[in-house]
Amino acid sequence: MAYLNDNYLKLRAGYLFPEIARRVKAFCDANPESAKRLIRCGIGDVTEALPEAVRLAMHQAVDELGVRDSFRGYGPEQGYDFLRHAIAQNDYRNNGLDVADDEIFVSDGSKCDCGNILDILGHNNRIAVMDPVYPVYVDTNVMAGHTGEADASGTYAGLLYLPCTESNNFVADVPEERADVVYLCFPNNPTGSVATRAQLESWVAYALKHRALLLYDAAYEAYISEPGIPHSIYEIPGARECAIEFRSFSKNGGFTGTRCAFTVVPKTLMATTASGESHPLHPLWNRRMSTKFNGVPYIVQRGAEALYSEPGKAQVAALISHYMGNAALLRQAAQEAGLHVWGGVNAPYLWVRTPEGVNSWQMFDRMLHEANVVITPGSGFGSAGEGYFRISAFKSRANVEEVARRLKTLAHRA
Numbered sequence: 001m002a003y004l005n006d007n008y009l010k011l012r013a014g015y016l017f018p019e020i021a022r023r024v025k026a027f028c029d030a031n032p033e034s035a036k037r038l039i040r041c042g043i044g045d046v047t048e049a050l051p052e053a054v055r056l057a058m059h060q061a062v063d064e065l066g067v068r069d070s071f072r073g074y075g076p077e078q079g080y081d082f083l084r085h086a087i088a089q090n091d092y093r094n095n096g097l098d099v100a101d102d103e104i105f106v107s108d109g110s111k112c113d114c115g116n117i118l119d120i121l122g123h124n125n126r127i128a129v130m131d132p133v134y135p136v137y138v139d140t141n142v143m144a145g146h147t148g149e150a151d152a153s154g155t156y157a158g159l160l161y162l163p164c165t166e167s168n169n170f171v172a173d174v175p176e177e178r179a180d181v182v183y184l185c186f187p188n189n190p191t192g193s194v195a196t197r198a199q200l201e202s203w204v205a206y207a208l209k210h211r212a213l214l215l216y217d218a219a220y221e222a223y224i225s226e227p228g229i230p231h232s233i234y235e236i237p238g239a240r241e242c243a244i245e246f247r248s249f250s251k252n253g254g255f256t257g258t259r260c261a262f263t264v265v266p267k268t269l270m271a272t273t274a275s276g277e278s279h280p281l282h283p284l285w286n287r288r289m290s291t292k293f294n295g296v297p298y299i300v301q302r303g304a305e306a307l308y309s310e311p312g313k314a315q316v317a318a319l320i321s322h323y324m325g326n327a328a329l330l331r332q333a334a335q336e337a338g339l340h341v342w343g344g345v346n347a348p349y350l351w352v353r354t355p356e357g358v359n360s361w362q363m364f365d366r367m368l369h370e371a372n373v374v375i376t377p378g379s380g381f382g383s384a385g386e387g388y389f390r391i392s393a394f395k396s397r398a399n400v401e402e403v404a405r406r407l408k409t410l411a412h413r414a
Contacts, residue, residue: 007145012154016135016380017043020364027368034372039399039406041330042374044189044349044392046254047399048322050303051315054253057306061299075295078286079106079262083301086308087262091247097234103266103282105289106296106304108259110219110246114183115140117215117244117263119292120284121181122274128160128179130172132190132381132388134217137183153383163384164191170342170351171195174206182207184233185217187224190381190390191351192343194229200236207242213271214243219261222252222320224346240266244281251348251394252316253307260296260304323348326400327393333404334391348393351378363389371406 020042028035064070078084084104092099107113114136127146129137138156141147148157155161160179162172170193172184184203186195195203207214216233224231233243248261255261265285270278296304306312327344334341340353354363360377367373367389376392378385393400 005143005145007143007147010142010147010149010156011139012150016376019380020374020376023364024368024374031369034369038372038374039395039403040374041392041395041403042376042390044251044394045256046251046319046323046394047396048254048319050254050258051307051312051319053306053309053312053315054303058299058303061302065298072298075298075301077289077293077295078102079104079296080298080301083305084262086305090308092232092234092264095232095235097232098240099234099264100267103264105263105265105285106301107261107263107289107293108296109250110217110248110261110263111136113246113261113263114215114217115143116288116292117285118144118146119288120281121213121271124274125180126160126178127158128162128175128182129382130164130183130185130188131161131383132164132170132378132385133161133183134185134189135381137185137215138382153386154379155383161382161384164188164193165384166342169193171199174202178210179212180210181213181215183215183217185219186230187220187347188343189217189220189347190349190376190378190385192345192347192349193351194224194226194346197228197230197236200230200233200239204233204236204238204242208238211272212242213269214239216243216245218245219248220251220347221247222316223324223348225324226346229346234264234266240268242269244269249304249307252320253304253312254319255300255304258300258303260300322397323393326395326397329400329404330391330393330407333407337407337410339407344393350391350393352389352391354378354387354389360386360389367410371403371410373403373406 084101087104088099088101127141147159150156164170164172170191221231233239233245245264249255265282267282269281271281327348331341331344342351344350360379364377367375376390378388
């Protein structure tokens with residue numbers, strides 16, 4: 001007899017984005033004419049072409065693989081040295097941060113790593129997540145058996161939820177109680193909020209006091225525009241003793257379909273066994289990667305390396321400027337429509353309060369059916385997300401201008 005993992009049965013009706021896809025498909029099937037004018041601002045997928053520097057590097061890599069003397073088969077599971085060096089040098093050491101090349105682990109996505117990191121962590125950890133929360137943090141812990149059942153609101157027993165509300169500007173306060181593993185995401189998905197240096201210092205102090213581990217998702221750090229906002233958790237003294245950082249090329253370099261990201265695991269980072277012994281996490285993550293992963297393709301890694309060239313940096317800056325220009329237009333339109341808006345300044349997401357008396361899924365259906373625009377309902381990010389919705393700025397400028405027009409029209413009909 002084959003037994004299944006019972007923890008999967010705890011998962012709520014469906015992962016947020018598949019549920020959105022289901023509703024959109026049902027709408028399109030029933031309304032084929034309206035479907036033709038549908039604009040999707042829900043899932044945070046990029047729309048603009050891969051930078052030219054990336055494409056040229058990938059073409060050259062393909063040509064290398066077409067010659068026996070330069071052909072490459074299996075690569076190092078942790079990533080090729082050329083990319084690990086480029087990352088450590090450009091993203092960290094050039095900014096005064098002590099990160100070694102071999103503390104960089106190249107992967108096929110920070111979403112994957114945020115879940116896979118649980119492979120090297122024990123089952124007796126108390127997990128803390130921000131609320132609203134990127135669903136992957138919660139669902140992967142459910143799958144791993146780190147939670148109890150969910151209640152009617154989708155809140156799972158055993159998790160410590162850290163409320164992010166208007167009163168704290170959607171940045172979780174350090175809790176009074178102890179947590180062993182804390183997920184932090186800045187710039188935040190879904191709210192677009194950022195943490196100040198002082199706030200991150202408080203989190204590092206908390207982690208050091210409780211010997212806790214911070215899982216710091218910085219996938220959107222390239223979008224930070226305000227001065228003084230940290231781009232990396234390692235800007236905070238002591239973070240190398242308590243934090244793992246996840247980053248991605250998906251949103252800054254347009255790699256959502258190409259798949260390349262990286263995780264930083266400092267050699268100074270320790271965790272404790274059930275019997276109380278301390279061990280470094282770096283060799284455990286290295287073993288996990290070597291055992292369960294065959295590495296990102298050579299062609300893709302050469303493309304990622306090109307993002308750090310001078311042309312690549314300029315092309316990334318142009319992409320970010322495009323998407324943040326979109327965010328500014330959407331933010332202005334939502335405000336002119338009488339809606340309360342957060343985000344869209346240091347992140348390509350807008351977090352919008354629903355009109356009074358309208359819940360987040362009702363707002364999703366209203367935007368879909370009346371404006372033919374797909375947004376993301378806030379309740380899909382946790383109970384504290386109820387009453388809000390997220391708008392993604394990852395669109396063409398023409399589509400964003402049309403969404404802005406429809407937002408105003410919808411408000412006038414309300």
